[in-house]
Amino acid sequence: MNKLSxxxxxxxxxxxxxxxxxxxxxxxxxxxxxPQNPSAVIETLPSDMPAARYASAADIGLSNPSKGExxxxxxxxxSTLLNRxxxxxxxxxxxxxxxxxxxxxxxxxxxxxxxxRALQSDHQFEAAKTVLExxxxxxxxxxxxxxxxxSLLLVEGDFEQALELCKGLNQIDLMLYxxxxxxxxxxxTGSLESTKESLAxxxxxxxxxxxxxxxxxxxxxxxxxxxxxxxxxxxxxxxVMDAQTVPALMARADWLLKHGExxxxxxxxxxxxxxxxxxLRLATAQLASxxxxxxxxxxxxxxxxxxWEQRGENAHMREQATYELLRGHDAKALEVAxxxxxxxxxxxxxxxxxxxxxxxxxxxxxxxxNQFIDQTGFEYPALTAQxxxxxxxxxxxxxx
Amino acid sequence: xxxxFDWLAAQKQFATLYKxxxxxxxxxxxxxxxxxxxxxxxxxxxxxxxTAYLSLxxxxxxxxxxxxxxxxxxxxxxxxxxxxxxxxxxxTWGEISAQTQAIQQLITLQIKLSAETDCQPVTFEPxxxxxxxxxxxxxxxxxxxxAGPIDQIDYQVMQGVDSNHRxxxxxxxxxxxxxSTTPIRVLSTGISSVAPQTWISQVKNFxxxxxxxxxxGWDHLLFLFVLLIPAVYTRSSSGALQPVTHARPALxxxxxxxxxxxxxxxxxxxLAALQIISIPSRLIEALIALSIALAAxxxxxxxxxxxxxxxxxxxxxxxxxxxxxxxxxxxxxFGERVLALLSFNIGIELAQILVxxxxxxxxxxxxxxxxxxxxxxxxxxxxxxxxxxxxxxxRVWM
Numbered sequence: 201m202n203k204l205s206x207x208x209x210x211x212x213x214x215x216x217x218x219x220x221x222x223x224x225x226x227x228x229x230x231x232x233x234x235p236q237n238p239s240a241v242i243e244t245l246p247s248d249m250p251a252a253r254y255a256s257a258a259d260i261g262l263s264n265p266s267k268g269e270x271x272x273x274x275x276x277x278x279s280t281l282l283n284r285x286x287x288x289x290x291x292x293x294x295x296x297x298x299x300x301x302x303x304x305x306x307x308x309x310x311x312x313x314x315x316x317r318a319l320q321s322d323h324q325f326e327a328a329k330t331v332l333e334x335x336x337x338x339x340x341x342x343x344x345x346x347x348x349x350x351s352l353l354l355v356e357g358d359f360e361q362a363l364e365l366c367k368g369l370n371q372i373d374l375m376l377y378x379x380x381x382x383x384x385x386x387x388x389t390g391s392l393e394s395t396k397e398s399l400a401x402x403x404x405x406x407x408x409x410x411x412x413x414x415x416x417x418x419x420x421x422x423x424x425x426x427x428x429x430x431x432x433x434x435x436x437x438x439x440v441m442d443a444q445t446v447p448a449l450m451a452r453a454d455w456l457l458k459h460g461e462x463x464x465x466x467x468x469x470x471x472x473x474x475x476x477x478x479x480l481r482l483a484t485a486q487l488a489s490x491x492x493x494x495x496x497x498x499x500x501x502x503x504x505x506x507x508w509e510q511r512g513e514n515a516h517m518r519e520q521a522t523y524e525l526l527r528g529h530d531a532k533a534l535e536v537a538x539x540x541x542x543x544x545x546x547x548x549x550x551x552x553x554x555x556x557x558x559x560x561x562x563x564x565x566x567x568x569x570n571q572f573i574d575q576t577g578f579e580y581p582a583l584t585a586q587x588x589x590x591x592x593x594x595x596x597x598x599x600x
Numbered sequence: 601x602x603x604x605f606d607w608l609a610a611q612k613q614f615a616t617l618y619k620x621x622x623x624x625x626x627x628x629x630x631x632x633x634x635x636x637x638x639x640x641x642x643x644x645x646x647x648x649x650x651t652a653y654l655s656l657x658x659x660x661x662x663x664x665x666x667x668x669x670x671x672x673x674x675x676x677x678x679x680x681x682x683x684x685x686x687x688x689x690x691x692t693w694g695e696i697s698a699q700t701q702a703i704q705q706l707i708t709l710q711i712k713l714s715a716e717t718d719c720q721p722v723t724f725e726p727x728x729x730x731x732x733x734x735x736x737x738x739x740x741x742x743x744x745x746x747a748g749p750i751d752q753i754d755y756q757v758m759q760g761v762d763s764n765h766r767x768x769x770x771x772x773x774x775x776x777x778x779x780s781t782t783p784i785r786v787l788s789t790g791i792s793s794v795a796p797q798t799w800i801s802q803v804k805n806f807x808x809x810x811x812x813x814x815x816x817g818w819d820h821l822l823f824l825f826v827l828l829i830p831a832v833y834t835r836s837s838s839g840a841l842q843p844v845t846h847a848r849p850a851l852x853x854x855x856x857x858x859x860x861x862x863x864x865x866x867x868x869x870x871l872a873a874l875q876i877i878s879i880p881s882r883l884i885e886a887l888i889a890l891s892i893a894l895a896a897x898x899x900x901x902x903x904x905x906x907x908x909x910x911x912x913x914x915x916x917x918x919x920x921x922x923x924x925x926x927x928x929x930x931x932x933x934f935g936e937r938v939l940a941l942l943s944f945n946i947g948i949e950l951a952q953i954l955v956x957x958x959x960x961x962x963x964x965x966x967x968x969x970x971x972x973x974x975x976x977x978x979x980x981x982x983x984x985x986x987x988x989x990x991x992x993x994x995r996v997w998m
């Protein structure tokens with residue numbers, strides 16, 4: 201009887217712990233509030249924010265007024281929005297561009313091209329390819345379509361076809377784009393060193409080119425610098441490349457992170473927390489340098505990843521896989537990294553996949569990776585060595 | 601070498617509740633290495649698209665009314681209403697408040713919910729501000745007059761403005777209809793069906809998941825096996841094994857062991873599935889394997905001088921974290937998560953009872969035979985130790 205009583209008290213105790221933990225969880229939601237100061241700034245909008253759809257409450261009941269924009273205006277609007285989405289890491293701009301496209305029934309080649317870019321940015325690769333092929337049927341030598349389709353196939357790992365499309369850029373005034381296009385493919389297929397030489401030649405001309413083309417060349421150089429651990433090249437690139445746009449900041453931060461310059465990363469990215477790609481890097485630097493602010497940054501990141509998961513989006517699988525690895529959820533990380541690998545095959549995708557594979561000892565997936573490297577001649581000496589060694593080593597350990 | 605900070609996973613849903621845990625520097629270093637390989641020139645960057653939230657809950661006072669909460673990002677609202685009146689790009693609370701009537705009109709005309717008849721907003725509470733993932737959201741709570749369960753929503757906010765806009769919709773339990781919380785639904789603009797699932801179907805789903813998880817998880821089954829095989833023996837003071845003389849006390853002891861295991865894993869499963877505590881799965885998987893090896897070793901030579909029921913409880917705490925992987929990532933709300941947890945636990949318990957019902961009579965029948973003593977009890981324990989140690993090696997070093 202005594203034994204029974206002891207057990208009963210024991211069960212009551214642990215049941216209480218269980219219920220208390222539930223109650224604590226329920227009480228933990230953040231509360232909304234009414235700001236006391238009407239002058240308090242609660243959001244900063246982009247400077248080129250379009251006018252609001254409704255001027256007042258009375259307008260909301262009306263059907264949408266036709267704005268009477270010409271196709272030319274729409275093209276310009278969409279192009280501006282897509283550029284903002286890419287350069288400022290603003291996803292809403294992408295959604296807004298797609299909304300204008302959705303409302304446009306008849307699309308000329310320019311609008312189709314923008315539609316393909318929007319689809320590509322949204323990771324709808326198959327739909328983007330269909331649109332690009334449609335453009336190339338109409339205009340077989342359309343340089344934008346050739347270059348975009350090539351870059352899309354490059355992301356998907358179809359290097360042979362990607363290179364073939366580069367050859368379509370055969371007019372003399374497109375030579376720079378042809379060389380850049382080929383460099384992008386060659387850097388992934390066993391010609392990293394010669395690619396660096398080609399890119400160096402293109403970079404000589406970059407200051408005379410438009411900002412977008414120059415950035416495209418610099419970013420390829422930065423990628424090559426990281427993969428070949430070429431500090432001299434990195435110095436050259438980061439001297440000339442801008443330090444405002446999101447892709448350029450990502451490249452700079454990645455180089456600095458790789459070389460342990462966490463304080464510089466924090467200085468570079470402080471105040472850019474609204475852009476998730478930059479927040480990820482900022483949090484990494486803060487974490488690695490034991491900054492107490494890492495907690496806040498990681499919290500934000502976790503909350504945003506939760507929204508991606510709720511929305512069921514597949515455009516962030518690389519980041520999601522990394523996040524799962526960070527949480528120590530290796531099996532989930534492998535699952536996401538594998539799905540991501542089926543969709544896109546850039547260096548970062550390979551690395552996150554390889555890390556998940558090595559953490560879970562999945563021989564089948566390791567075989568997949570090795571086959572890819574053997575077949576393509578993909579070069580990243582450090583990564584290849586780590587794969588052979590069977591682990592992705594960490595850098596020197598220190599305490600916080 | 602370790603650094604300490606509040607655990608990220610717990611912060612996702614319970615922003616003010618932190619649990620400090622240790623986190624290896626290795627993780628930070630891993631990110632550094634991963635990020636260093638990221639390229640920037642082709643694919644879209646990681647981002648968060650336009651998202652609004654609508655949550656419904658039945659009010660306590662009146663069954664025909666529901667309280668509703670709509671949240672929309674200030675960035676999105678600015679595309680619909682002139683919330684930046686002075687056009688200085690800085691939106692103040694005063695500018696937002698001036699648009700209260702328009703916001704309420706937007707909700708009334710562009711979020712139409714239908715039950716047996718159309719639902720209508722009855723009263724609006726004062727406008728508030730909330731924060732989601734670091735962005736400012738307008739938070740409007742209101743009462744909705746609605747007869748019967750809501751089964752359809754016509755959502756037009758952001759229609760034609762942002763094609764990637766989504767509404768995350770939750771509908772809390774309706775007592776009058778015996779329907780449970782729906783899972784979170786992600787809706788595009790337009791008309792969507794949001795008929796609630798019954799709580800019975802949810803319980804069935806998660807209980808089934810619990811049964812499957814235990815039966816296909818070799819490590820949990822092996823653990824149950826090593827706990828079960830000594831149940832038909834008692835140990836004398838000299839340590840010698842004696843077959844039990846009566847089945848009933850042995851069965852009761854075994855049920856206590858199973859119950860202790862269930863209660864223990866329920867605690868850690870809850871803590872992990874509610875994302876209050878998160879521990880790297882590699883560590884947990886290795887500890888689970890180690891617990892099997894130790895429990896099996898304890899069969900051969902008593903290492904733990906405690907009753908089996910306490911041993912099962914201690915090891916059950918570790919196994920709970922292993923079970924949690926199934927639930928922790930589900931995109932569901934708190935109420936559903938609790939229901940899922942309870943149902944999942946019921947499923948695990950049912951599967952355990954099934955295993956006991958199948959194996960215990962056999963063990964009882966064979967307890968006096970050399971086959972059981974040497975083949976099943978001693979041999980089974982030795983094999984379990986070897987398998988578990990291999991798992992430990994595999995999960996830690998491979």
